[in-house]
Amino acid sequence: MSEPIVDLTIVIPSYETEALLGRCLDAVARSARACPELVAEVIVVDNGSRDGSAALARSRGARVVAFVRNRGFAGAVNAGLRLARGRHALLLNSDVELTPEALRDGVALLDAEPRVGVVGPALAHPDGRAQRSVHVLPGLDSELFGEGGARRLRRNEQAHSGPPLAWREVEAVRGAVFFVRGSLLEKVGLFDEGFFFFLEETDYCARVRAAGSRVAFVPERVVGHALGASSKARAPLATRIEYQRSLDRALRRHRGTLVAGLVRGIRFVRALGGIPLAAVFAPFSARDRRRLRERCGLVLWHLRGRPPEPSLAQALREAPGPAGPVAGRGEGRT
16 A cells, blocks of 8 residues: 655754754644644754753654754754655744644645745744744845845835735745745755855745745744744854854855955954944943953954854853754844
8 A cells, every 4th residue: 555645744953952842843733633634744853962852752753863963954954855755845943833724824835836936934922023034135235234125125025915825925034934845855956054053044045046936925824933042142152153154155155256255344344343332331231241252252253264163063062051942043143
């Protein structure tokens, strides 16, 4: 007897997120029960956790890939995608709790809109506050005017209506809840593992759009995203440096070496210019003393030629306190 066709492979990268992962898997199970017509499989990729995350995932019936070290978001999801049997895939942060209709909606939109390659919902904090769910591909305009200014200048977002859901074409959606068409994995390939912590989903969306498919944002579908413990709080300097590494990689790939060089210069000048102000207030504020240390460390990293160290993976492993959802993708931008 042949096995049933798997409609959706859900890949959940996790790093020391036992409690969050348990809630995430429970929500996935509820969403699956709400749409029994869909056949789904769950793969949890553990990025070298020292808690009980891997054992918990196995006890909930998920397939588990366990690494001995943190390989980042791209490395984790690629490991899961290589095992995927689904027509489509969902990349899911372990700090997300899906709504009951989430799986049905994502698969339905991909099935109904062959021109769409990636789908992302609106994200919200547990208290209902909206999170940033859409990104632009970094460029000189976004560096100078911010993402909002770049979106207004580029004017490349389009609204689409019709069954099963209204959606808006955007440059990139956030990777916390990231549906991707299965056939694109062969056409576009897997995620670039050269990105450890930031911008890997934005890079992937750019590759999807370059291949002729569209990235769909569904604003009327809201999914809770707890964010968990931030890497920025646990390893602030290493997090800032890692973002600049990822930014430079994305700019060189999609904007060219000239733009990448200009942005590196802007970032250096900003870090250098922020030192005097932080120094003025540092004697009176622990926050400003911390900020001064970060800016000095960032400037020193630039002056040393932007070396590969410090490694964010190592910094997070050595930092005290719970890691939170540090699977390789940050909770924000720095």
